[in-house]
Amino acid sequence: MSLATSTVHALVTGEVHDPFSILGLHAENDHWWVRAWLPGAVTCTLVPRDGGAPTVLKLRHERGLFEAPLPTRKERFAYDLDVVWRDRASTAPERVTDIYAYWTQLSTFDLDLFRAGR
Numbered sequence: 001m002s003l004a005t006s007t008v009h010a011l012v013t014g015e016v017h018d019p020f021s022i023l024g025l026h027a028e029n030d031h032w033w034v035r036a037w038l039p040g041a042v043t044c045t046l047v048p049r050d051g052g053a054p055t056v057l058k059l060r061h062e063r064g065l066f067e068a069p070l071p072t073r074k075e076r077f078a079y080d081l082d083v084v085w086r087d088r089a090s091t092a093p094e095r096v097t098d099i100y101a102y103w104t105q106l107s108t109f110d111l112d113l114f115r116a117g118r
Contacts, residue, residue: 001028002067003035003060011037012063024100025076032070034079036098039064042084045093046070049078 003011003022010016011023023035034046036057044057044066052073057066079101082093106114 001033002069003065008061008065012061012065020100020103024098024102025070025079027076030071032073032076033067034070035060035065035067036081036100037065038081038083040086041066042086043093044084045082047080047082047095049080052077054082 007016007022011019016022019037023037025032025034034055034057036044036046038044041064043059046055046057046068048054055068055070057068059065060067079098081096081098083096084091084093088094
């Protein structure tokens with residue numbers, strides 16, 4: 001579902017301790033959502049690497065938070081973002097990789113060991 005206003009505020013003010021829990025691709029309720037943090041972006045379009053239909057993300061906050069539901073997707077998939085930047089001479093979209101598209105690489109066990117100082 002769309003983010004709560006309080007969560008949006010926490011994200012744009014830097015008060016979120018785990019942005020990976022909000023940004024990127026997430027299964028929520030009955031379908032997937034994608035969120036991207038792109039300060040300076042004017043528009044953002046999700047482009048699936050499997051050739052699926054592109055999805056325009058809605059600008060949720062003027063500082064660069066975009067989001068969109070993906071009701072036709074049933075499982076996680078690889079994607080890129082086509083972004084038009086505000087302060088660039090060109091209005092052509094630039095294809096970028098969303099850093100939040102990647103899940104944590106360490107297991108819970110490894111993270112617990114790290115927290116314990118081992």
